[in-house]
Amino acid sequence: MDQLQQKQEEILGILRDPTLTHEQTVMTLAKAAENLLATPGAPEEYYKLKEAGIICDLFEGNAPYSPRYILPDYEKFFREGSQFLRLAPPTTLLEAITNLLILYHHVPSVTHFPVYIGRIDRLLEPFIEDEASAKPLIKHFLMQIDRTVTDSFCHGDIGPEATRAGRIILECERELQDSTPNLTLLYDPQITPDDFALQCVEAALDCAKPSFANHRMFLSEFGEDYGIASCYNGLPVGGGAYTLTRLVLGKLAETAASREDFFQRALPHAVDVMCRFMDAKIKFLVEETPIFSANFLVKEGLIRRERFNGLFGMVGMNECVNTLMALEGKPDRFGHSEAADALGVEIMEAIDALVKAHKNPYCEFWNGSFILHAQVGIAQDQGISPGTRIAIGEEIPLYDHLRQAGLFHKYFPSGTGDIFPFDATSARNPAAVLDVIKGAFQVGIRYFSTYSSDSDVIRITGYLVKKSDIEKLEQNQQVVNDTVFLGMGAKHNGHILDRKVRSL
Amino acid sequence: MIAPVNKIIDHSVVDGPGNRTAVFFQGCPFRCQYCHNPETMALCTHCGACVSACPAGALSLREGKVHWEEALCVGCDSCLRACPHLSSPKVKEMTVEEILLRIQQNRPFIRGITCSGGECTLYAGFMAELFAKTKAMGLTNLIDSNGILDFSQADALLEHADGVMLDIKCFDRAGHIRLTGKDNDLVLQNAAYLARRGLLPEVRTVIIPGVLPNEETVALVSRLLAPYQANGPIRYKLIAFRPMGVREEFRSFPVPSRAEMESLATLAREQGMADVAIV
Numbered sequence: 102m103d104q105l106q107q108k109q110e111e112i113l114g115i116l117r118d119p120t121l122t123h124e125q126t127v128m129t130l131a132k133a134a135e136n137l138l139a140t141p142g143a144p145e146e147y148y149k150l151k152e153a154g155i156i157c158d159l160f161e162g163n164a165p166y167s168p169r170y171i172l173p174d175y176e177k178f179f180r181e182g183s184q185f186l187r188l189a190p191p192t193t194l195l196e197a198i199t200n201l202l203i204l205y206h207h208v209p210s211v212t213h214f215p216v217y218i219g220r221i222d223r224l225l226e227p228f229i230e231d232e233a234s235a236k237p238l239i240k241h242f243l244m245q246i247d248r249t250v251t252d253s254f255c256h257g258d259i260g261p262e263a264t265r266a267g268r269i270i271l272e273c274e275r276e277l278q279d280s281t282p283n284l285t286l287l288y289d290p291q292i293t294p295d296d297f298a299l300q301c302v303e304a305a306l307d308c309a310k311p312s313f314a315n316h317r318m319f320l321s322e323f324g325e326d327y328g329i330a331s332c333y334n335g336l337p338v339g340g341g342a343y344t345l346t347r348l349v350l351g352k353l354a355e356t357a358a359s360r361e362d363f364f365q366r367a368l369p370h371a372v373d374v375m376c377r378f379m380d381a382k383i384k385f386l387v388e389e390t391p392i393f394s395a396n397f398l399v400k401e402g403l404i405r406r407e408r409f410n411g412l413f414g415m416v417g418m419n420e421c422v423n424t425l426m427a428l429e430g431k432p433d434r435f436g437h438s439e440a441a442d443a444l445g446v447e448i449m450e451a452i453d454a455l456v457k458a459h460k461n462p463y464c465e466f467w468n469g470s471f472i473l474h475a476q477v478g479i480a481q482d483q484g485i486s487p488g489t490r491i492a493i494g495e496e497i498p499l500y501d502h503l504r505q506a507g508l509f510h511k512y513f514p515s516g517t518g519d520i521f522p523f524d525a526t527s528a529r530n531p532a533a534v535l536d537v538i539k540g541a542f543q544v545g546i547r548y549f550s551t552y553s554s555d556s557d558v559i560r561i562t563g564y565l566v567k568k569s570d571i572e573k574l575e576q577n578q579q580v581v582n583d584t585v586f587l588g589m590g591a592k593h594n595g596h597i598l599d600r601k602v603r604s605l
Numbered sequence: 606m607i608a609p610v611n612k613i614i615d616h617s618v619v620d621g622p623g624n625r626t627a628v629f630f631q632g633c634p635f636r637c638q639y640c641h642n643p644e645t646m647a648l649c650t651h652c653g654a655c656v657s658a659c660p661a662g663a664l665s666l667r668e669g670k671v672h673w674e675e676a677l678c679v680g681c682d683s684c685l686r687a688c689p690h691l692s693s694p695k696v697k698e699m700t701v702e703e704i705l706l707r708i709q710q711n712r713p714f715i716r717g718i719t720c721s722g723g724e725c726t727l728y729a730g731f732m733a734e735l736f737a738k739t740k741a742m743g744l745t746n747l748i749d750s751n752g753i754l755d756f757s758q759a760d761a762l763l764e765h766a767d768g769v770m771l772d773i774k775c776f777d778r779a780g781h782i783r784l785t786g787k788d789n790d791l792v793l794q795n796a797a798y799l800a801r802r803g804l805l806p807e808v809r810t811v812i813i814p815g816v817l818p819n820e821e822t823v824a825l826v827s828r829l830l831a832p833y834q835a836n837g838p839i840r841y842k843l844i845a846f847r848p849m850g851v852r853e854e855f856r857s858f859p860v861p862s863r864a865e866m867e868s869l870a871t872l873a874r875e876q877g878m879a880d881v882a883i884v
Contacts, residue, residue, distance in 0.1 A: 499616060500714050527618050536624035537616070540714030 108137065120574065124251065125583050128213055135162040141389070142381035146374045154352045156375050159345060159414075159479060165386045167209035169412075172328045173403040174339040175219035178204060185397035194228035194235055198242045205250065208398070212583075214252045217330035217341075218282055222259040222267035229265050239266070240273040247279035253564040253584035254331045256283040261316050263297035271304045271311075280558055280565040280582060284311040285329040285548075287319070290539050302531040302538070302551075306523060309552035309560050315510075315542045322514040332477055332563025333548045334516035337466060340408020342515070343383045347476040348375055348413070350448070351420025351485050360425050360444075368448075369455055372413075376459040379411045379471065387463050410464045412515050413456050414476035418445055419486035419495075436491035436505050445489065449512050475509070475517030477562035480590020487562050488517050496601035499537065507545030518548030520560050524604045528553045554602040561588045561597055608728040610699045611645045615711050620719040621747040621770065621806070626711050628704060628735075631696045633724040635751050635785040637774060639811055639858060641850035645723040646691035655694045658687035664694055701735050708739060717745030717767070726754035729762045736765035747806070751785075752792035756799055768837075769799050770807040776825040777818055784817065793829070800830050803837025812861045812869060813846040819861075823869045824876055831877030840880040841873050 115121070115129045140163045150156040161169065179197070182189045186204065191197035201224065208215035229235040246255065259267045274284065286293070286301045293316075301311050312333065319327055319335050326338040336342055353371050357363035386392065393399055393406045422435040422445050433441040453473065460469040475488025486492045489509035496502060499521065506519045523534060534551065541549050550560050557567050566588030570580045574589050591597045609631035614620075617627040633646045640646070651671050656664045663677035664684060671694045684694050708718060718739055720732050725748060736746040745767040752771050756763065773792060775781040781789035799805040808826060812819045823843065830839050845866055848856045866883045873881045 500711060503714070530618035530623075532622055533616070533618040533624035536716050537714050540712075543713040 108133070120577055120579055120586075122251075122579050122581065122583075128583075131213075132160070132162055135164050135166070138164040140164065140378070140381055141385050144374055144377045144381070146370075147378040150371060150374055153356070155349050155356070155371055156378065157347050157349055157479070158378075159347060159476070161211055161344060161346075161382075165211075165344060165382055166390045167211065167213075167392055168341050168343050168386065168409055169211040169345050170216045170330050170334060170336055170341040171208055171210055171398070171404055172217040172330055172336050172338045172341045173204065173208055173215075173219075173398055174326075175201065175204070175224055175403075177339075178401075178403055179224060181401070183397070183401055183403075185401060191228065194225065194230075194238050197225055197228045198238055202242070202245055205246070209392070209396075210254075212252045212254055214250045214255055216254050216256060217328050217336075217338075218246065218250075218255060218257045220259065220287075220328065221257040222264045222270060224266075226264045226266040229269075232265055232269060235265070236269050236273065239269050240277065243270070243273050243277060243279070243282070247277065247281040248581060250281055251582045253280050253283060253566060253582060255281050256285065256328075256330045256332075258285050258287055258314075258329050259311060260286040260297070260301075261289045261292040263294050267297065268300060271300050274310060275304050275307045278308050278558055278567075280567050280570075280584070283332070283565055285314045285333070286311040287316040287329070288313045288538070288542075289316040290542070292316070295535070298535055298538075299531050302534045305551050306528040306531060306534065306553040307556065309550075309556055309558040309565050312518065312548060312550040312560075313538050315547050318511075318542075318547055319514070329516075329548075332516065333518040333550075334412070334474065335514050336410075337408045339404055340406075340410070340466060341404065342412045342472075343386055343409050343463070344379055345412040345414050345474060345476070346375055346379050346382075347474075348372070348415045348452075349417050349485060350415055351417030351424060354421040354424035354428075357425065357428065359428055363425055364447075364451060368451060372452065372455040373459070375413065376456070376461075376471065379413070380461055383411055383461060383463050406463070407465050410467050410515075411461060411471040412474040413471040414474040415452065415489075416476045416478055416482070416487055417485040418448065418489040418509070419492045420484060421448065434495065436495060436497050436502070442505060442508060446508055449489070449509060453512055472515040473513050474515040475513045477518075477564075478591070478595060480587040481594060482591075483594045488513070490519060493596050493600050499603050500540075503537075503541045503546055504544045507541070510545055510547035513547065516548070516563075518550055518563065519546070520550045520552075520562075520600065522552050522554050522559075522600055522602045524554050524602050527604060559597075561591045562595070564588075606731045606734055607698050607700055608731040609648060609696045610704070611642075611693060611696050611723060613704070613707055615707070616714065617719065620721060620749060621717065621745075623716040624714060625717050625719050625747070626708050626715050627719045627721055627749075628725070630720065630722045630725045630728055631693070632727050633722055633751070634727075634753055635724070635787055636691075637785045638855040639784075639813060639846055639851055641847070643691050643850075643852050644685040644688065644693040649692045649694060649696060650690050652690065654689055655684035655687045658683045701731065701738065704735060705738055708742070708744070712742065712744075715744065717747060719747040719749055719770075721749035724751050724753060726750050726759075726762070729754055729759055733761045733765070736762070740765040750795075752789075752795040753787070754795075755791055756795045756804075763802075763804065766804065768804045768806040769795075770809065771796055771799065771805060772809050772811075773822065773826050774811065775817055776822040780818055796826070796829060797833070800833035800839060801836060803833075805830070805833070805837065805839050807840045807842055809842045809844055811844045811846055812866065813858050814861045814865055816858055819865075819869060820872060823873050827873045827876030827878045834877075834879055838880060839878070840882055841878045842882045842884060843869055843873070844884050 205215045357367045419435040426433045477487040570585040611629040611631045614627045620627040748769045870881045
């Protein structure tokens with residue numbers, strides 16, 4: 102079969118797939134079209150490392166025409182409205198919600214859906230006159246997002262202050278039990294009142310959201326204007342990320358002859374190739390596509406090119422450490438031995454230094470360097486643990502686990518996190534779970550997610566999916582949210598339903 | 606100072622507010638029929654009956670003493686079932702410093718500790734020393750007690766304690782003796798004393814339909830304590846009997862229905878208790 106015929110077969114396959122909704126068909130076709138191109142300027146070695154499963158482009162598409170993640174400045178949008186969309190600044194809650202829903206429709210991303218919907222409590226709070234009239238509007242606002250932003254990599258933030266809007270959002274989410282939007286409390290125990298934080302824990306144990314971001318840690322890195330987007334990605338508001346590529350450390354370690362060979366040859370080579378691959382993608386996006394010159398978000402100042410950055414992702418620290426230990430004939434396992442954890446830190450230090458040393462002309466926001474990101478994995482991953490997480494099935498006691506994870510979170514301003522599901526007994530004592538979260542922040546945890554083991558909405562790796570939707574898809578029924586496909590893969594390949602459930 | 610410790614649970618959500626480390630001391634003067642951890646009642650006599658019951662070879666007799674090799678233990682609890690004395694070979698003699706070391710490791714994740722048992726007030730002096738240290742660490746200290754210590758004479762213990770969670774198993778004196786082997790004079794005296802001082806965050810009664818005078822106990826406990834709620838909140842926790850862990854001869858006690866529990870909770874509220882919980 103020649104190449105054209107092969108492509109035609111691929112297209113037909115997409116058109117014939119009964120599990121795709123119309124919207125999903127269109128988007129899959131768009132991706133197939135984009136991938137007829139090769140990434141202009143990608144280094145030769147990239148293809149070798151890609152073939153070996155060491156570098157992975159996360160199916161971003163070969164010729165990016167939108168930044169991967171965009172975090173529009175919604176506050177500016179509220180102050181100034183939009184000429185392009187013919188919207189005046191809102192004066193009522195209904196107008197505020199309508200304006201947001203309209204703008205969300207026009208925010209591009211790698212998924213074609215908005216990955217960041219703003220600090221929604223702050224945005225809506227000024228328009229709330231009384232809670233009784235506000236609640237139905239906010240509930241329908243959230244429901245509209247879930248049914249039209251049909252992809253779970255869509256994130257809203259609340260806090261750190263307690264607001265009426267924040268409380269209403271939590272109430273609505275518990276009633277709705279929807280997977281989208283994902284939600285994070287920007288949590289600072291010094292600012293966030295305990296009763297609001299407790300309300301967040303109760304909601305998390307009921308509908309798997311919000312997660313808890315270490316607000317002070319993010320503030321120290323990004324300043325006040327940051328948001329949590331997509332899974333758990335800290336990024337500058339009014340900017341975002343051009344691209345995210347990931348280094349599969351476990352696979353890389355398998356190519357090393359020794360520990361020394363890993364540090365001296367394999368790692369520096371792979372980091373260099375990946376950085377140059379990202380350079381090529383960013384160059385194409387910035388110089389060849391009109392996104393940063395013609396798009397209204399740029400023209401109206403809702404995003405600025407200078408606030409975008411490349412995200413250098415990595416996964417499989419767990420497997421990398423175990424493989425390198427085995428090379429030296431040592432039985433030490435990641436999370437279970439001080440020597441193994443110390444090796445993990447040594448690897449992080451090495452990656453951090455190598456990535457910082459590489460400069461890209463379009464990454465002014467982060468001193469010309471890419472930002473590290475602990476990637477949560479993809480549906481196809483088998484035997485690759487997310488980011489720097491301990492493998493599912495090898496979890497250690499809760500406090501030890503948090504301390505171990507705390508060794509690594511500081512390296513990842515653009516996102517990392519751990520997930521700790523709790524059992525029903527613990528769910529009856531949310532104050533206890535809050536105590537654990539407060540302690541977690543003290544031992545260096547950046548981002549803490551939880552859910553109750555008997556919830557329908559659960560956290561797969563970073564995103565949320567309804568277990569009942571996975572069951573529908575397993576029976577070949579269409580589901581409205583495309584992320585369910587990823588959730589099903591993660592269930593079968595990543596064994597996420599076998600995650601250790603914590604009892605306090 | 607040294608005390609026998611049955612076990613330490615690093616994170617407990619059922620022994621007081623928030624996340625706490627719970628220390629379970631060994632030994633109790635009561636012999637409650639429904640006790641769900643009867644292996645905490647007595648000190649080991651080193652009779653050796655458990656040694657042959659251990660499938661993992663974790664137990665041995667050395668110079669007349671039962672020795673437990675923790676690393677070999679598989680946690681099957683065969684030893685507890687084999688023990689004829691309501692004890693456990695896994696009890697450790699611990700110093701205050703050893704317990705503190707364990708608590709220190711849990712420090713950022715907990716808001717306090719709870720001493721339980723067995724009956725922890727058998728080691729009141731030990732606890733007073735422990736509490737002084739944990740208080741200095743910024744933790745709260747709770748006591749889980751059956752009320753056999755005269756708390757009005759225990760100022761050293763109460764100085765650093767944030768409250769006592771007290772069992773009132775039966776209000777009727779004769780009934781209490783039948784259930785536990787001891788009278789309840791001191792228990793009721795303690796309830797009033799602690800409530801007056803605002804040091805009684807919780808009282809608990811286990812409910813067994815047809816076996817205990819549940820309604821009478823709930824009504825009279827509520828009537829006794831309701832007036833003191835102004836001095837500090839008192840949660841009345843009504844606990845449905847469950848057979849888990851209970852000795853064979855008492856395991857067939859009936860389990861109350863949800864409706865029975867609800868009606869007792871209503872009774873407690875009618876008698877003036879503001880915070881009633883069913884578990």
